[in-house]
Amino acid sequence: MQHPGRAPRRRRIRVALGARSYPIELGFDTLDELGAALVKQLAAPAVTRAVLITTPPVARHYAARVARSLKQAGVFVKRITVPDGERSKSLGEAGRLYDRLLAAGADRDTVVVALGGGVVGDLAGFVASTFLRGLRVVQVPTTLLAMADSSIGGKTGVNLKRGKNLVGAFHQPRLVWMDVATLRTLPARHYRAGLAEVVKHAAIRDAKLFRRLERNCAALLARDPGVLLPVLERSCRIKAEIISDDERESGLRRHLNFGHTLGHAVETLAAYRGVLHGEAVAIGMAFAARRSEQLGLCPAADRERLEALLLQMGLPTALPRHPRRSYLRALKADKKMQRARLHFVALCGIGRAVTVPLSPAKLLPPGENDRERERR
Amino acid sequence: MQHPGRAPRRRRIRVALGARSYPIELGFDTLDELGAALVKQLAAPAVTRAVLITTPPVARHYAARVARSLKQAGVFVKRITVPDGERSKSLGEAGRLYDRLLAAGADRDTVVVALGGGVVGDLAGFVASTFLRGLRVVQVPTTLLAMADSSIGGKTGVNLKRGKNLVGAFHQPRLVWMDVATLRTLPARHYRAGLAEVVKHAAIRDAKLFRRLERNCAALLARDPGVLLPVLERSCRIKAEIISDDERESGLRRHLNFGHTLGHAVETLAAYRGVLHGEAVAIGMAFAARRSEQLGLCPAADRERLEALLLQMGLPTALPRHPRRSYLRALKADKKMQRARLHFVALCGIGRAVTVPLSPAKLLPPGENDRERERR
Numbered sequence: 001m002q003h004p005g006r007a008p009r010r011r012r013i014r015v016a017l018g019a020r021s022y023p024i025e026l027g028f029d030t031l032d033e034l035g036a037a038l039v040k041q042l043a044a045p046a047v048t049r050a051v052l053i054t055t056p057p058v059a060r061h062y063a064a065r066v067a068r069s070l071k072q073a074g075v076f077v078k079r080i081t082v083p084d085g086e087r088s089k090s091l092g093e094a095g096r097l098y099d100r101l102l103a104a105g106a107d108r109d110t111v112v113v114a115l116g117g118g119v120v121g122d123l124a125g126f127v128a129s130t131f132l133r134g135l136r137v138v139q140v141p142t143t144l145l146a147m148a149d150s151s152i153g154g155k156t157g158v159n160l161k162r163g164k165n166l167v168g169a170f171h172q173p174r175l176v177w178m179d180v181a182t183l184r185t186l187p188a189r190h191y192r193a194g195l196a197e198v199v200k201h202a203a204i205r206d207a208k209l210f211r212r213l214e215r216n217c218a219a220l221l222a223r224d225p226g227v228l229l230p231v232l233e234r235s236c237r238i239k240a241e242i243i244s245d246d247e248r249e250s251g252l253r254r255h256l257n258f259g260h261t262l263g264h265a266v267e268t269l270a271a272y273r274g275v276l277h278g279e280a281v282a283i284g285m286a287f288a289a290r291r292s293e294q295l296g297l298c299p300a301a302d303r304e305r306l307e308a309l310l311l312q313m314g315l316p317t318a319l320p321r322h323p324r325r326s327y328l329r330a331l332k333a334d335k336k337m338q339r340a341r342l343h344f345v346a347l348c349g350i351g352r353a354v355t356v357p358l359s360p361a362k363l364l365p366p367g368e369n370d371r372e373r374e375r376r
Numbered sequence: 377m378q379h380p381g382r383a384p385r386r387r388r389i390r391v392a393l394g395a396r397s398y399p400i401e402l403g404f405d406t407l408d409e410l411g412a413a414l415v416k417q418l419a420a421p422a423v424t425r426a427v428l429i430t431t432p433p434v435a436r437h438y439a440a441r442v443a444r445s446l447k448q449a450g451v452f453v454k455r456i457t458v459p460d461g462e463r464s465k466s467l468g469e470a471g472r473l474y475d476r477l478l479a480a481g482a483d484r485d486t487v488v489v490a491l492g493g494g495v496v497g498d499l500a501g502f503v504a505s506t507f508l509r510g511l512r513v514v515q516v517p518t519t520l521l522a523m524a525d526s527s528i529g530g531k532t533g534v535n536l537k538r539g540k541n542l543v544g545a546f547h548q549p550r551l552v553w554m555d556v557a558t559l560r561t562l563p564a565r566h567y568r569a570g571l572a573e574v575v576k577h578a579a580i581r582d583a584k585l586f587r588r589l590e591r592n593c594a595a596l597l598a599r600d601p602g603v604l605l606p607v608l609e610r611s612c613r614i615k616a617e618i619i620s621d622d623e624r625e626s627g628l629r630r631h632l633n634f635g636h637t638l639g640h641a642v643e644t645l646a647a648y649r650g651v652l653h654g655e656a657v658a659i660g661m662a663f664a665a666r667r668s669e670q671l672g673l674c675p676a677a678d679r680e681r682l683e684a685l686l687l688q689m690g691l692p693t694a695l696p697r698h699p700r701r702s703y704l705r706a707l708k709a710d711k712k713m714q715r716a717r718l719h720f721v722a723l724c725g726i727g728r729a730v731t732v733p734l735s736p737a738k739l740l741p742p743g744e745n746d747r748e749r750e751r752r
Contacts, residue, residue, distance in 0.1 A: 091474075094467070098543055133533065133541075161475075335484065335508040335509070338484055
């Protein structure tokens, strides 16, 4: 994985939220520049202390470089590692993190640097949002899923046994730092799962990006930075635009939940084991496209293109085998339920989505699950 | 305790925070009017479901009335009780509340009604701020401490073993409903502890209110509504003004921490047992006044007036006997520590406060603690 010579080394995308605006800095092999950029970006109060929260596998590859970069910029750094995996997104783990922040001497001026995937970003972001009623946080995503999705937009949270992200806060980062060179150490399955969120952005909002994904799928899977960087940049711009328009998810931002309603249920039923978030989203998007077609909202050809692209990327599209009543129970615990209805994000065609209020029973009619079983 | 015939039954104080502004409704025997007022105040989305969070002793006296009032206004109500006492302000209790909110079918449109003292308000407020990334909350304080202080201003949180309110969020209520008739069931010791926060508001900001407290101390202690209502109204207005000016505590709001820095340490060292928050604040204010005098900031006569008023109210003023190093350790865990300094709120005289950055060691010099011991 080498940087393509011609393109600019760093690209900046702005999330426009008034006083809480922040930049996404996207680049290749830029981890060593983080410290200086962070100190420059975060003033008043000046950054003198940081706590680097990460997981053991990420720490092995990148923590020393990030810590060195911060130290060279004059920032005193303490490292805290949390166990890898979705199960770390728990109240118990948050509780342990609070205690460790205290032990590390964190005060209100301390900056939390979340280095890792979506789990670290969500957990560290939630802890930062609630520790001492709020510390500043910088997101340094090292997985494609976190770059394409979870590091942008300020959604933080932990899971409860009954469902994902049921506890959380909106807490925008002060800076998002994406070094796509870190993706070279990402396992292939995790990389593919991250592509699901890129597909999502294209599917709901950008037919041109979708076509680019179809055409460059092999190069993308090979992690060719010359293809990946502009694709990720476009994907991030879509998300940044939506967030800037609707921070709190009262309208347009709901479209970002495309594939997530059923995806979350799939994860809950798997107890967060055996299925990656991006894989669950792929399953959820394929399901949503089929359901959109059944509801007369989406042409069959567009549904087929979405399914084909997901399959080409090596992502799953069939509903895992669980009783329908289990799915319904999981859907009813979804935090987006309002008055017994979910905001189902339907596809109207590649590049266009619409929100439809639907009861869980109508989202998953009795037939669908049976058909799924036959298909497998 | 009877309502004084002449005064208006309800007084409205506005906390001005732009789109997040809200009213404090202060009155006598107004609990039955809460439901209609709540539905009127909270629109978009209209309130159809509420979860009433309270403690067993408060529930015994008032939960049925509040629930009835809500039901009559067309709101479906579920009740949840949490154990009484500061130790309920924990992550564990918050975790149990999340599960019970799920079991109660709470969704994003559900309103949390916190009925009780500061513990219920802080805990329910924190849970509301983080459940599904934020539910609306209405504070219905039934203790003088919660009325005078904790129900106003949006500070919510739970304690960690190492200190008070170390985890939390700013989450403004949509309405604060104070029925001072509920104070008749408050134990005398708790009532007196609540007066400490009223004294605080007078001491930092309003010499006229302070004089009124001195003159009417007996009537206040007798809970005469004709004296209590206007005193509480003035106290709430002071807090509302300060919050409106500085929601996030970057300047003026710090003055509200008068007596709280050492007060929190007193509570931490007592493991939240045996000392009420208002009592700890009284001890902290008396200490702060003495320290202010030593620092040449406060005339002896003003320090004496403060100590005399606290004693007249039956509140403690002497530091509990703990080793100085224990106090210093507790002070160092204070969430307001920034760069090894605390924002010590000093008294400049009755009605005037100032913030002084001070290290814990300078806040509590070796001599002070020894003198305290001799005094006892």
